[in-house]
Amino acid sequence: MLSQFQHTDTVAAVLRRTQAQFPNETAIYLMHSRQAEQVITYRELFCGAASYARELLQAGIRPGDVCIVILNHSAELIYAFFGAILAGAVPSIMPFLTEKLSPIQYRASLIALFEITRPCAVITNCGFTSEVRAARGSGASPYHILISENISTAIDPDNLPESNSKAEDIVLLQHSSGTTGLQKGIALSHQAIFNQLNSYSRAIQLTAQDVVVSWLPLYHDMGLIAGFLMPILCRAPLVLMSPFDWVRAPHKLLQAVTRFRGTLTWLPNFAYNFCAQKISDRNLVDVDLSSWRAVINCSEPMHWKSLQMFLERFIPYGIKSEALATSYAMAENVFAATQGGIGSPVVIDAVNQHTLLNHQIAEPCDDPTKTVKMVSAGQAIDNTLIRVIDSHGIDLPERKVGEIAIQSNCILSEYFHRPDLTREAFLDGWYLTGDLGYLAGGELFITGRKKDLIIVGGKNIYPQDLERLASEVAGVHPGRVVAFGVNNEQTGTEDVVIVAEADHTDPPQFIELGDEIRSKVTNSSDIALRYVYIVHRGWLLKTSSGKIARSANREKYLAEKR
Amino acid sequence: MNQSISSTLSAYIAEQILKQPGRQINATTPLISGGLIDSFSLVDLALFVEESFGVRIEDTELNANTFDNIDQLSALIQIRQR
Numbered sequence: 115m116l117s118q119f120q121h122t123d124t125v126a127a128v129l130r131r132t133q134a135q136f137p138n139e140t141a142i143y144l145m146h147s148r149q150a151e152q153v154i155t156y157r158e159l160f161c162g163a164a165s166y167a168r169e170l171l172q173a174g175i176r177p178g179d180v181c182i183v184i185l186n187h188s189a190e191l192i193y194a195f196f197g198a199i200l201a202g203a204v205p206s207i208m209p210f211l212t213e214k215l216s217p218i219q220y221r222a223s224l225i226a227l228f229e230i231t232r233p234c235a236v237i238t239n240c241g242f243t244s245e246v247r248a249a250r251g252s253g254a255s256p257y258h259i260l261i262s263e264n265i266s267t268a269i270d271p272d273n274l275p276e277s278n279s280k281a282e283d284i285v286l287l288q289h290s291s292g293t294t295g296l297q298k299g300i301a302l303s304h305q306a307i308f309n310q311l312n313s314y315s316r317a318i319q320l321t322a323q324d325v326v327v328s329w330l331p332l333y334h335d336m337g338l339i340a341g342f343l344m345p346i347l348c349r350a351p352l353v354l355m356s357p358f359d360w361v362r363a364p365h366k367l368l369q370a371v372t373r374f375r376g377t378l379t380w381l382p383n384f385a386y387n388f389c390a391q392k393i394s395d396r397n398l399v400d401v402d403l404s405s406w407r408a409v410i411n412c413s414e415p416m417h418w419k420s421l422q423m424f425l426e427r428f429i430p431y432g433i434k435s436e437a438l439a440t441s442y443a444m445a446e447n448v449f450a451a452t453q454g455g456i457g458s459p460v461v462i463d464a465v466n467q468h469t470l471l472n473h474q475i476a477e478p479c480d481d482p483t484k485t486v487k488m489v490s491a492g493q494a495i496d497n498t499l500i501r502v503i504d505s506h507g508i509d510l511p512e513r514k515v516g517e518i519a520i521q522s523n524c525i526l527s528e529y530f531h532r533p534d535l536t537r538e539a540f541l542d543g544w545y546l547t548g549d550l551g552y553l554a555g556g557e558l559f560i561t562g563r564k565k566d567l568i569i570v571g572g573k574n575i576y577p578q579d580l581e582r583l584a585s586e587v588a589g590v591h592p593g594r595v596v597a598f599g600v601n602n603e604q605t606g607t608e609d610v611v612i613v614a615e616a617d618h619t620d621p622p623q624f625i626e627l628g629d630e631i632r633s634k635v636t637n638s639s640d641i642a643l644r645y646v647y648i649v650h651r652g653w654l655l656k657t658s659s660g661k662i663a664r665s666a667n668r669e670k671y672l673a674e675k676r
Numbered sequence: 677m678n679q680s681i682s683s684t685l686s687a688y689i690a691e692q693i694l695k696q697p698g699r700q701i702n703a704t705t706p707l708i709s710g711g712l713i714d715s716f717s718l719v720d721l722a723l724f725v726e727e728s729f730g731v732r733i734e735d736t737e738l739n740a741n742t743f744d745n746i747d748q749l750s751a752l753i754q755i756r757q758r
Binding site: 644 | 713
C-alpha cells in the first residue's frame with residue numbers, strides 16, 4: 115500500500131516533494147508512434163514544468179487564473195499542465211483540432227470556452243497560434259498566448275517561487291465537448307483530487323509495483339485522473355500512449371503491456387470490442403498479458419458481451435479472467451464512485467428484462483430467454499456514499515431503479531462561473547448524477563440515463579448541440595430535429611441517430627438533405643454521424659409543453675426501423 | 677486509375693463504414709478530412725485493404741497526408757502491388 119496524502123497537500127507541493135526524494139525515478143514512459151519512447155523522470159518532469167511556470171509568472175499570471183492548454187500528445191503537454199499548477203494557475207486541457215473538424219467550428223468552440231472560463235493564458239504550439247489569436251478577436255477576455263517552442267528551458271527550477279495555493283483552492287478544470295459541455299467546466303480542488311486518490315488507490319489496491327498503461331486522452335476524467343494524475347502523484351510508473359495512435363494501432367496497447375509488464379489499464383466499453391475485433395494475429399506475436407491485474411471498464415454503459423469478447427480473444431495471450439474489472443465514475447466526483455472486480459470477480463446479475471424495462475425493477479431471473487445480464491459497477495469506494503432515489507428524492511428499496519445520487523469528500527467545487535448549474539446539480543447536499551441504476555447487495559448496477567446525454571466511445575455528447583447543428587442545414591424545418599443514442603452491440607457503444615423533418619415533401623431530396631446533415635454534424639462535432647432519418651412534417655412527437663421529446667421519438671424511430 | 681480497385685473500395689466504404697449500401701462515392705471526395713471515414717474505421721479500412729489486395733498500410737500512414745480519397749488510396753495500393 116502506498117502512503118496516503120495529507121488533507122493539506124497540494125499538487126504542486128507533492129510534485130516538489132517527489133522530485134526531491136526520487137529525482138531519478140521514472141514517472142512516465144511517453145510512447146511515440148515513429149520513434150522510441152521518451153523516459154521522463156520526476157526531476158525532468160519538475161524541471162520541464164518549472165520552465166512553463168516561470169513563463170506564466172513572467173506573463174503576469176496570478177494564483178487562480180485559468181490557463182488553457184491546447185497541445186498534442188507530447189512532453190510539452192505534460193510540462194505545460196504541471197507548469198500551470200506550479201505557477202498557482204488552474205489548467206484545463208482542450209482537445210487539439212482533428213483532421214475532420216471544421217476549423218471554423220473549432221474556433222467557435224474555443225470562443226465558447228474562453229467566454230465562460232475567461233482564461234488568462236493559452237499555451238499552444240507555433241502552428242496553432244493563429245487559430246488561438248483568431249478566437250481572441252471576438253471580445254473575449256484578453257489572454258497571453260504562450261508558444262511551447264519558445265519556452266526557455268535555461269532556468270534554474272530550484273529558484274522557482276513556491277505557489278501559495280491552499281488545499282481547498284481549485285487546481286484544475288475538466289470539460290466535456292460541444293458547446294454545452296464547454297460551458298460546464300468542472301472545478302476540482304487539490305483536496306478533492308487527493309481525497310479521491312486516497313480512496314481510489316485503496317479500492318484498487320495500488321502499490322509501487324503497479325505499472326499503469328494508458329492511451330486515454332487527458333481532456334477526459336478517466337484519462338486525466340486514472341491514466342495520468344494518479345500514477346504520477348502516487349508514484350506508479352505510467353506508460354502513456356496517444357489516443358490518436360491507439361485508435362490506428364490498438365495492438366500497441368497490448369505490446370506496451372507486454373513490454374513494461376503493465377498491471378493496470380482503464381478502458382471505455384467500446385475499446386473491449388475494438389481490441390477484440392480489430393487486432394490481427396500477426397500483431398499479437400509475443401504478446402503476454404499475464405501481468406495485467408486489472409483492466410477496468412469505465413465511462414460508458416458496460417456490456418457483459420464486450421467483456422466476454424475481450425476475454426475470449428486474449429486468453430491465448432495470457433489474460434486472466436480475474437483481471438476484468440469495472441468502475442462507475444464521473445468527473446464531478448474527480449473520477450471513481452465505485453469499483454468492482456478487485457479481489458473478487460465482477461458481479462453479474464441476471465435479471466428479467468421485461469420487468470426491468472417496464473416496471474423499473476431488477477428481478478433475478480433463471481430463464482435465460484428472458485434475462486439480461488447486468489454488469490455490476492462494483493461497490494462504493496470508501497469516501498463516497500451512494501443512494502438510489504425517486505423523483506421526490508426519497509430512497510428506493512434494493513433492486514428498484516432510480517436516479518443515482520452521491521455524496522463524497524471529493525465532489526466538484528462548482529461548475530466554473532456557473533452558480534446556476536451548480537445549484538441545480540445538488541439536492542440537499544447530494545450530487546444528482548442524472549444516471550439511472552439500482553443497488554443489490556451493496557453492488558451498483560447502471561441501467562440508463564435520466565439526463566439527455568449520448569455517450570459515444572466514452573465521450574459525452576449533448577444531443578442539443580447536434581440538434582442545433584442539424585437545424586442549421588437549409589431544408590430542415592427549424593427546431594424540428596431530434597438526436598439520440600441507440601446501443602450497438604457489435605461496437606459496444608452508442609450510435610448517434612438524428613431524425614429531422616424536411617421542409618419540402620420531395621423524397622429524392624431527402625437523400626441530399628441527409629448527406630448535408632451528416633457532413634455538417636461530422637465536421638462540427640466530436641462524432642461521425644452515420645444514421646440520419648429524414649421524415650415529413652409532423653412526424654416528430656412533442657411533449658405537452660411543446661418540446662421535442664427525445665425518448666419518445668427514439669422509441670418511434672426504433673419501432674419504424676425494426 | 678484501376679477501376680476495379682476503386683469500385684471495390686467504394687463499395688466497401690459505402691456499405692461497411694457509411695452504412696449506406698449502394699451509395700456512390702466520388703473518387704476525389706475527401707474521405708478522412710471530410711469526416712466520411714472516422715478514426716474508429718481507419719483500422720477496418722487497413723485490414724480490408726490487406727485482405728482484399730494483399731498490401732499493407734501501416735498505422736502511421738492512416739492519415740489524410742498519405743491518402744484522402746479513393747483515387748489516392750487506389751494508387752497507393754497499385755504501387756505496393758508491383
